[in-house]
Amino acid sequence: MAKILFAIFGNPVSHSKSPLMHNLSFKGLGFDACYARYKLNEGKKLKETFFALGLKGINITVPHKEHAYAACDVLDPFAEKVGAVNTIVEKEGLLYGYNTDAPGFLKAISEFQHIKTVLFLGAGGTAQSTSSILRDEGYEVTLLNRSEGRLEKFKKNGFKTYTFETFTPRAYDLIINMTSAGLEDDSLPAPKGLLEQIIPQTNACVDVIYGKETPFLKLAKLHGKATKDGSDMLLYQGIIAFEYFTDQCYTFKEIKLHMKKAFTL
Numbered sequence: 001m002a003k004i005l006f007a008i009f010g011n012p013v014s015h016s017k018s019p020l021m022h023n024l025s026f027k028g029l030g031f032d033a034c035y036a037r038y039k040l041n042e043g044k045k046l047k048e049t050f051f052a053l054g055l056k057g058i059n060i061t062v063p064h065k066e067h068a069y070a071a072c073d074v075l076d077p078f079a080e081k082v083g084a085v086n087t088i089v090e091k092e093g094l095l096y097g098y099n100t101d102a103p104g105f106l107k108a109i110s111e112f113q114h115i116k117t118v119l120f121l122g123a124g125g126t127a128q129s130t131s132s133i134l135r136d137e138g139y140e141v142t143l144l145n146r147s148e149g150r151l152e153k154f155k156k157n158g159f160k161t162y163t164f165e166t167f168t169p170r171a172y173d174l175i176i177n178m179t180s181a182g183l184e185d186d187s188l189p190a191p192k193g194l195l196e197q198i199i200p201q202t203n204a205c206v207d208v209i210y211g212k213e214t215p216f217l218k219l220a221k222l223h224g225k226a227t228k229d230g231s232d233m234l235l236y237q238g239i240i241a242f243e244y245f246t247d248q249c250y251t252f253k254e255i256k257l258h259m260k261k262a263f264t265l
C-alpha cells in the first residue's frame with residue numbers, strides 16, 4: 001500500500017522544521033506515512049493542490065492561514081472563531097480545519113505560575129489566535145503595537161490596546177514578543193527606554209521567535225528574568241497537529257518523545 005502523505009504549505013517553506021518533526025514521529029511510532037514541504041505561491045489554489053498531490057493532511061504556514069480557513073468544509077469551533085487554520089485533515093473527501101498554534105502556545109506558557117496579566121508586544125496574526133485562547137483561559141491580555149492599524153480589531157473585541165505613544169508603563173506578570181522584531185535583524189520589539197521600564201516589573205519574558213536568542217530575550221536576561229523562546233510553541237503545535245493527522249492514535253507524551261528530537265539534530 002502507498003504511504004499516507006502529509007505536507008506543509010507555505011511561502012517560503014524551505015526553513016520549516018515541520019517535515020523533520022513529523023517524519024521523526026512517524027518513524028519513531030511506526031506510522032507508515034511521509035511528510036513533505038510544498039511552496040504554495042497562490043493561496044486560493046490550496047484546495048486543488050491538496051487533492052492533486054493526494055495528501056491526507058497538511059500544516060499551513062505564512063502567508064496562507066486565512067486561505068486555509070476559507071478552503072475547509074468543516075471547521076473546529078476555535079479555528080472558526082479566530083479565522084485562521086494551520087492544520088487540515090481530509091476525511092471522506094472533506095477538509096477539516098483546526099488551529100493548533102494557539103493551544104500549542106497556551107501549553108508552552110503554562111509552565112509559568114501565578115500569571116494573570118499578560119502584555120503582548122505586537123498585534124499580527126499570531127497575536128490574534130493566541131490572545132483569544134489566553135482570554136478564554138482567564139488571562140488578562142493587553143496589546144502594545146508600534147502602529148495603530150492592526151490594533152483596531154483587537155480593540156473591537158474588547159482588548160486593551162496601546163501604541164508606543166499612548167502607553168503608560170505598569171506591571172504585567174508576563175511580557176511576550178509577538179512581533180518579528182529580532183527574527184532577521186537585531187531590533188527590539190519596542191523602544192529600549194520603554195522596555196527598560198516594564199521588564200524590571202515582570203515575572204517572565206517569552207519570545208515566539210525560536211532558534212536564536214533575540215535582543216528582547218537578551219535584555220530580559222540582563223534584568224535577571226525567566227525567559228523562554230518559541231521552540232516549545234512550535235513543538236506543541238506540531239504534536240497537536242500530529243494527534244489530528246493520526247486520529248488521536250497516540251498520546252501527547254508518546255509523540256513528544258519523538259518529535260522533540262527535531263530540536264537537537
Ligand code: NDP
Nearest residue numbers: 122123124125126146147150179180181189208230233234
Ligand atoms: P505578522 O506579520 O502578522 O505581524 C507582525 C507584527 O510584528 C506586527 O504587529 C508588526 O507591527 C510587528 N513588527 C514587525 N517588525 C517590527 C519591529 N521591527 N518593531 C516593532 N514591531 C514590529 O506576523 P505573525 O504574527 O505571523 O508572526 C509574528 C512572529 O511570530 C514571527 O516572528 C513568527 O516567526 C513567529 N511565529 C512563531 C511560531 C512558533 O511556533 N514559535 C508560530 C507562528 C509565528 P505593525 O503592525 O506596526 O507592522
